[in-house]
Amino acid sequence: xxxxxxxxxxxxGVNPSKRTLILAGISTLGTEAVVDYLCNESSVxxxxxxxxxxxxxxxxxxEALIHIKVVxxxxxxxxxxxxxxTSN
Numbered sequence: 001x002x003x004x005x006x007x008x009x010x011x012x013g014v015n016p017s018k019r020t021l022i023l024a025g026i027s028t029l030g031t032e033a034v035v036d037y038l039c040n041e042s043s044v045x046x047x048x049x050x051x052x053x054x055x056x057x058x059x060x061x062x063e064a065l066i067h068i069k070v071v072x073x074x075x076x077x078x079x080x081x082x083x084x085x086t087s088n
Contacts, residue, residue: 002069009021
């Protein structure tokens with residue numbers, strides 16, 4: 001495996017007043033990489049910039065597609081390749 005893909009989705013929860021964050025990769029490596037992506041300050045800053053979220057603003061509901069480069073079964077690079085805001 002030389003690449004994987006993962007999603008980050010902030011969606012309405014079962015209770016409409018709550019939200020659910022979904023992190024999922026095609027494989028375990030993709031899921032691991034997308035969690036690491038959200039734990040990396042520069043990645044989160046880029047995601048927030050793309051979402052046009054300023055400090056103190058609430059996050060909109062969204063779906064993001066992340067491409068992961070894998071070398072020797074280790075996820076090395078993750079890149080945001082598509083982003084879509086969904087209706088609140």
